[in-house]
Amino acid sequence: ILIIFIALMCSFFTVNAQYIQFEHEGINRQYIYYEPLELNEEKPLVFVMHGFTGDASGIKNYSGMNQIADQYGFAVCYPRGTTDSEGNRFWNVGYAFHEDETVNDVGFLTELASYLQINHGLNPDFTFATGMSNGGEMCYMLACQANDTFKAVAPVAGMILQDILDECQDSNPIPLFEIHGSEDNVTPISGDPNNNDGWGAYPSIPFTINYFSEKNECSTLQTETLPDLDPFDGSYVVSEKHLNGINNNEVWYYEIIGGGHDWPGAWGNMDINAGEEAWLFFQKHIDDILSNNNYSFLNKSIYV
Numbered sequence: 384i385l386i387i388f389i390a391l392m393c394s395f396f397t398v399n400a401q402y403i404q405f406e407h408e409g410i411n412r413q414y415i416y417y418e419p420l421e422l423n424e425e426k427p428l429v430f431v432m433h434g435f436t437g438d439a440s441g442i443k444n445y446s447g448m449n450q451i452a453d454q455y456g457f458a459v460c461y462p463r464g465t466t467d468s469e470g471n472r473f474w475n476v477g478y479a480f481h482e483d484e485t486v487n488d489v490g491f492l493t494e495l496a497s498y499l500q501i502n503h504g505l506n507p508d509f510t511f512a513t514g515m516s517n518g519g520e521m522c523y524m525l526a527c528q529a530n531d532t533f534k535a536v537a538p539v540a541g542m543i544l545q546d547i548l549d550e551c552q553d554s555n556p557i558p559l560f561e562i563h564g565s566e567d568n569v570t571p572i573s574g575d576p577n578n579n580d581g582w583g584a585y586p587s588i589p590f591t592i593n594y595f596s597e598k599n600e601c602s603t604l605q606t607e608t609l610p611d612l613d614p615f616d617g618s619y620v621v622s623e624k625h626l627n628g629i630n631n632n633e634v635w636y637y638e639i640i641g642g643g644h645d646w647p648g649a650w651g652n653m654d655i656n657a658g659e660e661a662w663l664f665f666q667k668h669i670d671d672i673l674s675n676n677n678y679s680f681l682n683k684s685i686y687v
Contacts, residue, residue, distance in 0.1 A: 401415050401440065402414070402415060402439070402463065403415070403416060405491075405495055405498070407490065407491040407494055407495070408487055408490065408491075410486065410491075412462070412463065412491055412495070413439070413463040414439065414460055414461060414462040414463055414495060415439050415440065415443055415461040415463075416458070416459070416460050416499065417443075417448075417449050417452060417460075417461075418458045418459075418503065419449075419452050419453045419456055419457075419458075421456055422456050422457065422458060422505075423455065423456030423457065425506055425509050425669055425673070426458075426505045426506040426509065427457040427458065427506060427509040427510070427511065427665065427669065428458045428459075428496065428500065428503075428505040428506070428509065428510045428511070429448070429452070429457055429459050429460070429511050429512070429513065429661075429662065429665065430459075430460045430461075430462060430492065430496070430510075430511070430512040430513070430514075430533070431443070431446055431448050431459060431461050431512075431513055431518070431658070432462060432464075432512065432513070432514030432515070432517075432518030432519075432521050432522070433461070433463075433464065433472070433514070433515060433517075433518050434514075434515040434516035434517045434518055434519075434540075435471060435472075435473050435516060435517035436471045436472060436473070437472065437515070437516075437517075437518075438463065438472055439461035439462060439463040440461070442461060442515060442518070442646075443461045445646060445649040445650075446515075446646060446649065446657070446658040447648070447649070447656070448461075448658045451656075451659050455662055455666065457662065457665075458499070458503060460495065460496075460499060462491070462492060462495060464488070467484055468483070468484075473517055474488050474517050474518060474520065474521040474524075475487070475488045476517065476520045476521055476523075476524050476544060476547065477546055477547065477583060478544075478582050478583050479578055479581055479582060480581060480582075488521060488524075489524060489525065489528050489529050492512075492521075492525065492529065492532075492533075493529045493532045493533075496510050496532050496533070507532070508534060508672065509534065509665075509669055509672075510532060510533055510534060511533060511534060511535050511536065511537070511661075511665045511668075512525050512533045512536045512537075513536065513537040513538065513539065513657075513661040514538060514539065514541065515541075516539075516540045516541060516569065516570065516644065517541075518538075518539075518541070519538030519539050519540055519541020519561075520538065520541045520542060520543065520544065521541075522536035522537065522538040522541060523536070523538055523541060523542070523543035523544075523547060523591075524543075524547055526551075526557055526559055526595075527543075527547055527548075527550065527551035527554045528547075528550075528554065530554055530555050530557045531555075533557070534557055534558075534668065535557050535558035535559070535560075535665055535668045536557065536558075536559055536560070537559070537560040537561075537562070537660075537661035537664055537665070538559075538561050538562075539561075539562045539563075539646055539647075539657050539661070540562070540563055540564065540567060540569070540570055540644050540645065540646070541561065541570065542570050542574070542585045542588065542591065543585060543586070543591055544582075544584070545583070545584040545585055545586060546583065546584075548585075548586065548591075548594065551598075556595070556598045556599040556600070556628070556629055556632060557599075557632065558599070558628075558632045558633050558634065558664070558668050559592075559595045559599075559634050559635075560633075560634070560635040560636070560637075560661065560664040561588060561591070561592060561635070561636050561637070562637045562639065562647060562655075562660065562661075563588050563636070563637070563638060563639065563642075564638075564639040564641075564642025564643045564644060564645055564651065564652070565638055565639060565640050565641060565642060566641060566642060566643050567642070567644045567645075568643065568644065569644040570644060572587065572588045572589070573587050574586045574587035574588070574590065588636070588638075589636075592625070592634060592636040595634045596625035596628070599625070599628035599629055599632040599633075599634055600628050601625035601626055601627060601632070601633065601634055602627045602628070603625070603626040603627045604623070604624070604625055604626075605622075605623075605626060606621065606622065606623050606624070607622050608620070608621050608622070609621070609622055609654060610654065611654060612653070612654045613654055616651065616652055616653045616654065617641050618639050618640055618641035618642040618651065618652040618654070619639075619640050619652075619654060620637050620638070620639055620640070620647075620652065620654050620655055621637070621638045621640055622635070622636075622637055623635070623636040623637075623638070624636075630671070630672075631671040632668075633664075633667065633668075635664055637655070637660065639651070646658075647660075
């Protein structure tokens with residue numbers, strides 16, 4: 384019994400030791416930070432946000448983002464949402480049933496990004512965000528309200544609430560990439576303009592993609608069906624890329640035909656790895672910026 388108790392305690396401390404504390408607006412927040420042995424010379428940082436009722440440790444495991452970071456040389460932050468009145472961990476994007484929640488997650492994430500940039504020598508021009516479901520919806524909120532900090536976002540199975548979209552008009556356009564299952568029964572691809580499901584009103588995914596394409600003034604549309612690498616997963620991927628936008632910005636949309644409310648590569652569709660696809664999208668943005676001969680890191684005074 385003592386051995387089992389010691390094993391359980393070791394497991395408990397191992398699980399909890401990975402969380403780093405960060406105080407924001409009087410609230411004790413947590414995050415997990417991972418940096419590969421070798422960062423690439425652009426020193427990028429990617430935030431990966433869990434879904435509603437999920438947790439940072441969960442998405443760290445199923446996204447496989449640490450392994451992708453090892454391969455491509457970027458730092459990863461898995462921030463942790465707070466718990467609502469029902470005890471569910473969440474990001475405060477303004478769900479209809481969260482009208483009494485006041486936590487400022489946009490402020491938390493932007494301050495945490497700045498802290499990590501300064502303390503780990505990361506490039507503020509190449510800080511990005513991806514996330515699953517509620518974490519994807521947080522990505523949309525960051526695109527509209529924190530695009531000075533997060534330079535591109537890649538929501539997976541997410542949507543943008545109408546209230547956020549209505550206030551997005553004057554924000555600067557940034558690259559955006561949505562991965563979404565055609566049979567998603569949690570966040571239907573057709574949207575929910577009348578709030579029948581209780582999350583809040585939101586437009587369809589195709590409408591959302593077109594909105595951000597127009598916002599970025601993309602002038603070229605490129606579509607293709609990606610290789611069906613796993614014929615047994617019941618789905619395949621149609622790629623829609625809106626290209627040649629402002630500052631070479633791009634808006635991508637991968638519709639998983641037959642896919643559900645999934646993180647492709649972890650469950651559901653196995654033709655792509657959502658985490659790797661998100662990174663490759665961010666890398667494309669980095670390459671486009673670096674191809675501008677006027678760009679230089681200049682250390683951005685973050686090493687001071």
